[in-house]
Amino acid sequence: MLNPSVLDIDCAAETERICRWMVQTVGQQLHKRGVVLGLSGGVDSSVCGALAVRAFGPKKVFGLLMPEQDSSAASETLGARVAQQWGIAHHLENIAPTLQAIGCYRWRDEAIRALVPDYADDWKSKIVIKGGRDGGLNHFHLVVQSPEGETSERRLPIREYLQVVSATNFKQRVRKTVEYFHADRLNYAVIGTPNRLEYDQGFFVKNGDGAADLKPIAHLYKTQVYALARHLGLPDEVCNAMPTTDTYSLQQGQDEFYFALPYDRMDLALWAHNHAVPAAELATALGLTEAQAGFVYADIEAKRRGTRYLHAAPVLVEPVPEVQ
Amino acid sequence: MSAIKSTVRAYILENFIMGGDGPAFTDSDSFMELHVIDSTGFLELVTFLEETWNVVVEDAEMTPENLDSLDGIEAYLRSKAVAMPCAA
Numbered sequence: 001m002l003n004p005s006v007l008d009i010d011c012a013a014e015t016e017r018i019c020r021w022m023v024q025t026v027g028q029q030l031h032k033r034g035v036v037l038g039l040s041g042g043v044d045s046s047v048c049g050a051l052a053v054r055a056f057g058p059k060k061v062f063g064l065l066m067p068e069q070d071s072s073a074a075s076e077t078l079g080a081r082v083a084q085q086w087g088i089a090h091h092l093e094n095i096a097p098t099l100q101a102i103g104c105y106r107w108r109d110e111a112i113r114a115l116v117p118d119y120a121d122d123w124k125s126k127i128v129i130k131g132g133r134d135g136g137l138n139h140f141h142l143v144v145q146s147p148e149g150e151t152s153e154r155r156l157p158i159r160e161y162l163q164v165v166s167a168t169n170f171k172q173r174v175r176k177t178v179e180y181f182h183a184d185r186l187n188y189a190v191i192g193t194p195n196r197l198e199y200d201q202g203f204f205v206k207n208g209d210g211a212a213d214l215k216p217i218a219h220l221y222k223t224q225v226y227a228l229a230r231h232l233g234l235p236d237e238v239c240n241a242m243p244t245t246d247t248y249s250l251q252q253g254q255d256e257f258y259f260a261l262p263y264d265r266m267d268l269a270l271w272a273h274n275h276a277v278p279a280a281e282l283a284t285a286l287g288l289t290e291a292q293a294g295f296v297y298a299d300i301e302a303k304r305r306g307t308r309y310l311h312a313a314p315v316l317v318e319p320v321p322e323v324q
Numbered sequence: 325m326s327a328i329k330s331t332v333r334a335y336i337l338e339n340f341i342m343g344g345d346g347p348a349f350t351d352s353d354s355f356m357e358l359h360v361i362d363s364t365g366f367l368e369l370v371t372f373l374e375e376t377w378n379v380v381v382e383d384a385e386m387t388p389e390n391l392d393s394l395d396g397i398e399a400y401l402r403s404k405a406v407a408m409p410c411a412a
């Protein structure tokens with residue numbers, strides 16, 4: 001019978017396997033001298049940082065803390081704490097002025113004001129997903145909160161939805177630009193930190209957090225990344241934190257923005273779908289109806305289809321075999 | 325073919341297939357199954373329907389049954405008492 005134990009891993013053996021792979025990949029395949037990664041204070045980047053130190057030693061790992069005006073102060077604090085715990089040399093780069101200059105906040109707020117004319121700098125906002133988990137078509141709502149704490153919500157039409165998301169994507173792309181500056185400066189490789197759920201379902205920004213030279217935990221379900229975090233002795237705040245996007249000014253869970261279910265249930269659904277477990281069995285394991293479990297499977301497939309191009313290399317008219 | 329279906333078909337051919345060799349689709353074919361329209365495409369389609377027929381597509385109406393085929397779209401729009409495009 002399907003249950004969460006299917007996600008159990010031998011953390012010591014997996015740590016050893018990933019570390020050996022990282023050393024081999026960075027040295028022999030990428031021909032770089034170390035690794036750079038952004039440290040957000042979240043479990044994925046913290047585990048990647050700890051694995052990198054295990055693999056290379058702290059002197060070959062460089063961490064970046066990259067807050068902006070909507071990221072939580074706790075992220076910066078926790079990222080610094082992980083860097084200090086593992087002896088990772090790190091640099092604080094506040095990317096808010098860059099985002100301001102490039103128009104990230106202006107473009108986003110212009111789209112929001114098209115729907116909520118009163119929206120101003122002291123308001124907060126986020127986007128939430130609707131539809132897919134109930135068998136409908138995925139669509140998005142804008143949630144805004146006034147300084148007085150009054151919250152309102154309305155559906156985002158296509159133009160405003162695309163403008164808010166594309167403006168917000170500046171954040172991941174500017175962070176990646178900073179990471180590659182330091183990677184080029186040090187002759188290091190850039191680590192990407194998606195877990196399997198994010199990687200499979202396309203929960204990343206192309207040429208933003210999706211860009212990297214190696215992705216050491218892309219094969220691990222989020223539940224397994226948490227298990228590695230505990231095994232590696234990362235701070236309790238990292239091991240117990242619920243995943244958020246840390247991208248919008250209102251607190252936003254990843255399942256609100258993108259996934260049909262919270263990560264632990266989504267992990268089980270993805271594992272079950274990958275292992276051809278019938279929807280009825282997933283339904284029993286998650287306390288859903290069989291129809292709801294079917295909707296979750298359909299949503300997994302829809303997201304794979306919709307985000308396939310995020311994984312793809314640029315398309316050529318014909319192959320250029322000399323460089324493949 | 326009804327005016328609704330021909331208008332939506334022309335929109336899909338122009339905006340999603342763009343004159344390329346896209347999949348041929350019948351009135352009853354699923355856009356999703358034929359990969360004619362993806363999730364963002366459905367949001368575009370909803371805006372097109374709202375602006376062309378001056379209707380409001382409610383959240384609960386954003387279902388494959390209503391929007392995933394020409395037959396579904398026609399039945400859905402007729403259920404909202406709309407027969408002809410109000411805009412070119």
